[in-house]
Structure formats: C-alpha cells, structure tokens
Amino acid sequence: MSATHSQLWQKLKDANLVHGEMPRFEQDGSPWYIKFLLGMAGWWAAAFGLSFVMLVFTIFMKNPIAVFILGNLLIGGAFFILRQSEQTFLEQLGFAISLTGQFLVMLVIFHALGSDTPKFNVALNWALAGLFQAVLALMIPNFVHRVFCTWNAAILFSVALLLFELPYIFSSVVMLLMVWCWLHEYTYAKHIEKIRAIAYGLTFALVSIEGFVPFISGGASSGWKTPVNIEYITQPWMGELLLGCVALYMVWLLFRQYKQPIRQPVVMLSLFATLLVVAASFEATGLTVGMVIVLLGFMGSNRVLMGIGIVSLLFYVSAYYYLLETTLLDKSLTLLAVGVLLLGLRWLMLHFISQGEVNAR
Amino acid sequence: MNHTRFLIASLIKQGLIPEDKIPDALRVSKLTPDKTAWFSFLDRFLLVVGAVLLVSALTFFIAYNWTEMSRLAKFALVEVCIVLAVFAYWKVGTQQLSAKIALLTASLLLGVLLALYGQTYQTGADPWQLFFNWALLILPWVFIAQFHVLWMVFLFLLNLSLVLYINTFGIFFVWFFTPELLFWSLFALNAVALVVWEYMSQTKEWLQSVWATRLLAVVSGASITILVVNSIIGASVYAIVPWLIWLGYLGVLYAYYRLKKPDLFMLAGGCLSVGTVMLFFIGQYIIDSAIVSLAFLTFILVFGGASSKWLKHVQKEMQS
Numbered sequence: 197m198s199a200t201h202s203q204l205w206q207k208l209k210d211a212n213l214v215h216g217e218m219p220r221f222e223q224d225g226s227p228w229y230i231k232f233l234l235g236m237a238g239w240w241a242a243a244f245g246l247s248f249v250m251l252v253f254t255i256f257m258k259n260p261i262a263v264f265i266l267g268n269l270l271i272g273g274a275f276f277i278l279r280q281s282e283q284t285f286l287e288q289l290g291f292a293i294s295l296t297g298q299f300l301v302m303l304v305i306f307h308a309l310g311s312d313t314p315k316f317n318v319a320l321n322w323a324l325a326g327l328f329q330a331v332l333a334l335m336i337p338n339f340v341h342r343v344f345c346t347w348n349a350a351i352l353f354s355v356a357l358l359l360f361e362l363p364y365i366f367s368s369v370v371m372l373l374m375v376w377c378w379l380h381e382y383t384y385a386k387h388i389e390k391i392r393a394i395a396y397g398l399t400f401a402l403v404s405i406e407g408f409v410p411f412i413s414g415g416a417s418s419g420w421k422t423p424v425n426i427e428y429i430t431q432p433w434m435g436e437l438l439l440g441c442v443a444l445y446m447v448w449l450l451f452r453q454y455k456q457p458i459r460q461p462v463v464m465l466s467l468f469a470t471l472l473v474v475a476a477s478f479e480a481t482g483l484t485v486g487m488v489i490v491l492l493g494f495m496g497s498n499r500v501l502m503g504i505g506i507v508s509l510l511f512y513v514s515a516y517y518y519l520l521e522t523t524l525l526d527k528s529l530t531l532l533a534v535g536v537l538l539l540g541l542r543w544l545m546l547h548f549i550s551q552g553e554v555n556a557r
Numbered sequence: 558m559n560h561t562r563f564l565i566a567s568l569i570k571q572g573l574i575p576e577d578k579i580p581d582a583l584r585v586s587k588l589t590p591d592k593t594a595w596f597s598f599l600d601r602f603l604l605v606v607g608a609v610l611l612v613s614a615l616t617f618f619i620a621y622n623w624t625e626m627s628r629l630a631k632f633a634l635v636e637v638c639i640v641l642a643v644f645a646y647w648k649v650g651t652q653q654l655s656a657k658i659a660l661l662t663a664s665l666l667l668g669v670l671l672a673l674y675g676q677t678y679q680t681g682a683d684p685w686q687l688f689f690n691w692a693l694l695i696l697p698w699v700f701i702a703q704f705h706v707l708w709m710v711f712l713f714l715l716n717l718s719l720v721l722y723i724n725t726f727g728i729f730f731v732w733f734f735t736p737e738l739l740f741w742s743l744f745a746l747n748a749v750a751l752v753v754w755e756y757m758s759q760t761k762e763w764l765q766s767v768w769a770t771r772l773l774a775v776v777s778g779a780s781i782t783i784l785v786v787n788s789i790i791g792a793s794v795y796a797i798v799p800w801l802i803w804l805g806y807l808g809v810l811y812a813y814y815r816l817k818k819p820d821l822f823m824l825a826g827g828c829l830s831v832g833t834v835m836l837f838f839i840g841q842y843i844i845d846s847a848i849v850s851l852a853f854l855t856f857i858l859v860f861g862g863a864s865s866k867w868l869k870h871v872q873k874e875m876q877s
Contacts, residue, residue: 200876204564204586211585213578219571229822230868233829237861241854248850288861292854382579385569453580453589487606494598497562497588509606513613517620524621528614535610542603549596 228500235340238288242295249296264304270297271332278338291341294332298345301328319359326352339393346397347404354405361428367405368438371485374398375446378492378501379453399489399501403508406485407515439484440474446488450495469541476537479522479530482512560876561586601654608658612665619669628677635670639663646702657704664695664707668714685721688714705766712750716776719746737784737799744780747773748806755813771822774810781806782830786837807831819875821868828864835860 205218226234249266256262274294277286305325326349333345354366377395382388447470451463458464477483486509493502516527565586568574574582583589590598615638619631626634642663649656668691674680675687692714699711723739751773758764785803788796807827814823839856840849 200560201564204561207585208568208574208582211581213582213585214568214573219568219573226865226869226872227821229825230865230872233825234861234865236829237832237857241857241861244850244854244857248847248854251847251850288858288865292858382566382569382583383576385572385576388566388570490602494590494595494602497590510609513609516613517617524617528617528621531610531614531617535607535614538603538607538610542600542607545596545599545603 231340234288234291235344238291238295238340241288241292242299245292245296246299249300260304260307263300267297267300267304270294270300271336273297275336278336278341287338291338294336294341295344298329298332315359319356322352322356322359326350326356333394333397334390339389342390342393343397343400346394347400350398350401351404354401362430363428364432364435365430365438367402367435367485368442370398370402370405371439371442371488372445374402375442375449375488375492378496378498379446379449381496396501399504402485403489403504403511406482407508407511433478436478436481436484440471440478443474443484443488444470446492450491453495472537473534473541476534477530479526480512480516480534481519482508482515483534486512561588604655605658608662612662615666616669619673631673631677632670635666635673639666639670642666651701657702657707660698660702661704661707661710664698664710667691667695683721683725685718685725688721689718692718703761703763705764705769708754708764709769709772712747712773715746716743719743737787740780740784740787744777744784744802747777747780751777755818767820767822771820771826774823774826778806778810778826778830782833785834789834789837789841803830803834815871819871821872821875824871825864825868828868832857832860832864 202218205214208214250257253266256266270293274290274297277290277293302325305321305328329345329349329352333342333349336342336345350366350370354370357363357366374395377391377398381391381395384391444467447466448458448463451458451460451466456463458467473487474484477487486505489505489508490502491505493499493505513531516531517524519527565574565582565588568582569579580589584591587594615634619626619634623631642659645659646656646663649659668688671687671691671694675682692711695707695711695714699707719742720739723742751770754764754770754773758766758770781799781803784799788799807830810823810827814820836853836856839852
C-alpha cells in the first residue's frame with residue numbers, strides 16, 4: 197500500500213472515524229483525461245458500428261419498428277456487458293454498442309416528425325427523447341455513459357421547453373440539480389459514482405445551455421434590458437433571476453455543510469455579498485454560472501470542476517461581446533461593476549477578517 | 558487531491574466510514590476545505606476574476622467609443638491603464654501574486670495599445686506583425702515577472718504570429734516550402750518550448766506548472782500527428798520524414814514521461830496520436846465500405862482497450 201493510503205488511514209484513525217487495520221483500497225478510478233479518451237473512442241466506435249449495421253442490414257433500416265427493436269436490443273446488450281464487467285475493453289464495447297442502439301432509437305423517435313407536425317407534438321418528441329436519455333443515465337452502470345446521457349437529457353429537455361414556449365428557465369433547474377449533486381457527492385455511499393457522473397453531465401449541459409441559448413433564442417440576452425418576447429411565457433430575466441436564487445441556495449447549503457446557522461454574521465454577510473454579485477452580473481449571461489462552478493469545484497477539492505468553471509467564465513466573457521441586444525457601453529459598465537464589486541469584496545475581506553482571526557475561529 | 562477523493566469514496570463505499578461521520582472524514586482528509594483554505598482561495602479568486610473583468614470592461618468600452626473618441630483620448634486611456642498596472646506591480650511587491658497579475662494585465666493592455674496604434678495610423682502592417690511585436694515588447698516583463706501564465710501568453714502570441722505569417726506569405730525561407738509548413742512550424746516551436754520549459758523547471762519552481770507543459774505537448778503532438786496523417790493521405794515524396802520525426806517524438810515522450818517524470822496525461826496523448834495515425838493507415842488500404850466500418854470499429858475497440866489497460870497499469874505503478 198502507498199504512503200498516501202497509510203497517511204490517510206492514520207489521520208482518520210486518529211480522529212476516531214475508522215478502526216482496526218487498514219483495508220485494501222479499491223483500484224483508483226481513471227483520471228479524467230483517460231475517461232475522456234475512452235468516451236471519444238466509444239463515440240468513434242459507435243459511428244463505425246452504426247455505419248456497419250446500416251450497411252449490412254439495409255433492408256431492415258427502412259422499417260421503423262425493426263430499427264426500434266434493434267436499437268433497444270443493442271442497449272440491453274450493452275447494459276449486461278457494462279453491469280458484469282469492469283475490464284476496459286468490455287467497457288468500451290458496451291459503450292459503443294449502447295451508443296449505436298441509442299442512435300437507432302432516437303432516429304425512430306424523430307423519424308415521425310415532418311414539416312407539418314404541430315409544434316406541441318414536436319416538443320413532446322424532444323421531451324420523450326430527453327426522458328429516454330435520463331432513464332439510461334440512471335440505469336446504465338458506466339461513468340462515461342452516465343455523463344454522456346445526462347448531458348444529452350438536459351440538452352433535449354432544454355429544447356423541448358423552448359418548443360413548449362417556456363425557454364430560459366431550464367438552466368436554473370439544471371444548476372439546482374448540479375449544485376445538489378456536487379454538495380451531496382459523498383452522502384449516499386452506494387451511489388457516489390452515479391451522483392458524480394450525473395453531476396458532471398449536468399455541469400457540461402449547464403455550460404452548453406448557458407453559453408448557446410442566448411445566441412439561438414433570436415439573439416436574446418438576459419437581464420432587464422432585453423425586450424419582452426411576447427411569444428413566450430418565460431422571459432430571459434426570469435432565467436437569470438432563478439439562477440441567482442440557485443446561487444444563493446448554494447451558498448446557504450455550503451454554510452450548512454459547515455454547520456453554520458443562517459443567523460451567523462458571516463453567513464448573512466456571505467449571502468448578501470452573493471446577492472450583490474448576482475445582481476451586478478444580472479446582465480452578463482453566464483458569469484453567475486461560471487463562478488458557481490468554480491466555487492463548487494473548490495468545495496469538493498475537484499480541480500477538474502474548477503478548470504471547467506474557469507474555462508466557462510472566460511468563454512462567457514468573450515461571448516458577451518457578441519450579444520447584440522445590449523450596447524457595448526452597457527456591457528462595459530456591467531463588467532466594470534462586477535469587477536469593482538469583486539475587488540471591493542476582496543478588500544473588505546482582507547481588511548476585516550485578518551489571517552489571525554481565521555486561524556483562531 | 559484527486560487521489561484522496563478516490564480513496565475516501567472507496568472507504569465510504571466499503572462502509573468503513575459510518576454515514577454520520579462522512580462530513581468529519583471529508584474535513585479530516587482536507588477534501589472539505591477549512592476556513593484558512595477558503596480565505597486563501599477567495600483572496601485569489603476575487604482578485605483574478607475582478608482583474609479579468611476590469612480588463613474586459615476596458616476593451617468593451619474602447620470598442621464602443623471607438624468612433625467618437627479623439628486619438629489622444631484613446632491613447633491616453635490605454636497608456637494610463639498600463640502605467641497604473643506597472644505601478645501596482647511595483648507597489649504591491651514583486652513576488653506577490655497580485656503583482657504578477659498586475660504585470661499580466663499590463664502585458665494584455667500593451668496588445669490593446671498596439672492594436673489601437675495599428676488601427677489609428679493605418680501603418681499597413683500585417684496582422685502577424687502586431688502579435689509578433691506584442692510578444693517582443695512584453696518579453697522584458699515576461700522575464701521579470703517569473704510567472705508561468707505570462708510565459709504562456711508570450712508563447713501563445715508567438716504561435717499566433719507564426720500562423721498569421723504563414724497564412725500571409727506561405728513560405729519561411731525561399732528554399733523551404735511545403736504545404737504543411739504551418740504544422741511543421743507549430744510543431745517545432747512548441748516542441749522546443751516544451752523541452753526548454755521542462756529543463757528550466759528543474760531549477761525554477763515558478764515554472765513547475767502541469768497545465769502549461771501539457772498544453773505545449775498537446776499543440777506539438779497534434780501538429781506532428783496531423784503531418785503524419787497528411788503523409789498517409791497525400792502519399793508525398795517526403796512521407797518518411799514526418800514518420801521519423803513522429804516516432805522520435807513519441808520515443809522522447811515515452812522516455813521522459815514514463816521513466817523520468819511520470820505523467821499519465823502525456824502518455825495518454827501519445828496513445829491518442831498512435832491510434833489516430835493507425836486509424837488513417839488502415840483506412841487507406843481497405844476499399845469495401847462495410848468492411849471499413851467493421852475494421853475501424855474493431856481497431857478502435859482493440860487499440861483503445863489496450864491503451865487504456867496500459868495507462869491504468871502505469872497509473873497503478875505511479876501510485877504505489
């Protein structure tokens with residue numbers, strides 16, 4: 197056993213959290229870039245697998261029922277492979293087979309749509325596809341697969357809500373789920389890997405939705421200044437408001453994890469500071485999301501998550517330049533306000549909470 | 558820290574840590590940051606994000622007022638900001654992180670100033686000259702700051718000037734012209750940068766940045782891989798040259814990052830490069846489309862599985 201294992205076990209033993217001899221630790225999970233490689237390889241394999249299936253079974257490909265049955269058979273086969281084996285090769289095989297099956301099923305779901313299909317039915321199909329992906333995310337026992345299906349499910353539901361004329365608000369739902377998953381990553385012993393995978397999927401989905409929805413929704417920005425779109429019940433500012441509420445909820449949950457009651461001055465001040473930051477960044481799509489992801493990453497000592505948050509923040513600031521509904525002057529003032537606010541909060545923190553006070557508490 | 562995350566998860570899954578003691582276990586193992594860690598993190602986070610947003614605000618402001626502002630006002634605005642940033646670097650104390658961020662800000666603003674100069678006076682300079690001159694002008698600051706982020710900005714500017722130069726002229730020297738010149742140049746620049754960086758980081762602690770060396774490896778590795786793939790598709794007379802250099806690159810990558818300074822990311826990148834090249838190699842020699850699909854599928858599964866197994870074996874060795 198490595199020194200790290202022994203040191204950790206001894207620390208836990210000294211704190212009376214564990215007892216007895218150090219157990220055998222499971223083999224470490226792969227780092228994120230290996231999982232990424234596996235995911236990419238699975239993707240390519242599925243593309244070629246589908247191509248082979250379609251070429252060989254050309255006659256059956258014209259019958260939607262046959263395609264649907266074949267797709268589900270492939271997914272079922274993948275489920276059994278992934279459930280029973282932890283070998284890398286079989287993991288990849290299962291992933292590739294599942295992707296191929298999923299593509300066939302999705303093909304059938306969207307096959308029935310035509311140019312004269314009512315919008316409500318189109319929206320229902322997208323929601324059905326999202327539900328299908330969500331079920332797969334919960335059921336298929338593979339990390340990369342869960343991330344992929346969760347990501348897909350969130351995107352599909354987001355499109356469905358757009359077609360149901362309820363856009364802009366789904367990102368707050370995704371963020372709420374993401375925050376809950378990351379802050380309860382270790383709470384349920386049997387579901388740690390599942391929760392972690394779903395959390396990653398939701399994170400990628402949130403970054404995607406928040407990054408692209410303002411551009412595809414007729415160029416609508418967020419914030420108070422965006423013109424009201426009478427086609428939709430929900431407006432962009434509602435989405436940002438809900439995201440702000442989720443950010444406040446996250447801060448409250450963070451303090452709860454440290455057993456700090458809400459009436460503590462530091463909690464109240466932190467919530468107030470969060471409210472100020474959320475309000476200041478109301479007009480700038482994505483800033484709240486990026487900062488929340490970075491904070492969640494730090495909370496869980498998760499460098500990958502922090503990296504995703506940092507990259508997303510840089511992306512949102514760059515993308516903000518191209519949003520057309522607000523002038524560059526307004527965007528400049530918004531960024532200035534948020535920047536000054538953050539530096540001001542830092543100054544207050546350094547001056548009123550000295551290092552000594554932090555150590556003493 | 559990722560390893561600790563995995564170990565704690567392993568203990569929880571085995572039921573060795575009672576559910577009500579999980580928060581304490583996370584605290585003891587420092588997975589849950591303590592107050593000192595939060596203080597330190599928030600200090601840096603608020604500083605960095607605040608600085609980035611201020612620079613962005615200035616950029617947006619200049620873009621908005623572009624047509625209305627007088628020349629003098631434009632230049633004065635940017636130059637005052639540069640002076641303030643340099644002053645902040647000196648005042649805060651040159652070894653502090655905030656000082657280095659201030660110098661980074663000054664370096665970025667210098668680029669804004671050069672763009673402004675080029676736009677205002679219509680010098681007729683090519684875009685590559687802007688970025689190349691920017692890189693040259695910030696070089697003294699890059700040396701002084703001893704900040705790995707600033708070095709990466711410098712290298713990014715060199716890469717960008719190289720790409721723009723080749724796109725403009727297409728030739729480096731009169732006697733050396735190939736269609737793949739862009740990728741050869743990127744490979745050479747970033748491979749040399751990676752070697753020098755790794756060598757210098759052995760004595761200079763501030764250069765020990767994992768993400769920087771990995772980024773350099775990604776750019777140089779991707780460039781040489783594209784060159785090899787191109788030689789497969791194009792089947793040119795000089796096809797053997799990229800292969801030889803690619804094999805040499807992989808050999809050095811393996812020797813250094815497997816034996817001397819183990820880094821799983823680099824080895825995974827090497828596997829990806831080999832897999833990509835072999836995929837294109839196979840595709841060149843199979844004609845039937847159904848067999849191609851099956852062959853590719855089989856290759857990806859076999860090679861991907863073998864690579865993954867080897868990388869996990871290396872990971873296990875690194876952790877023991």
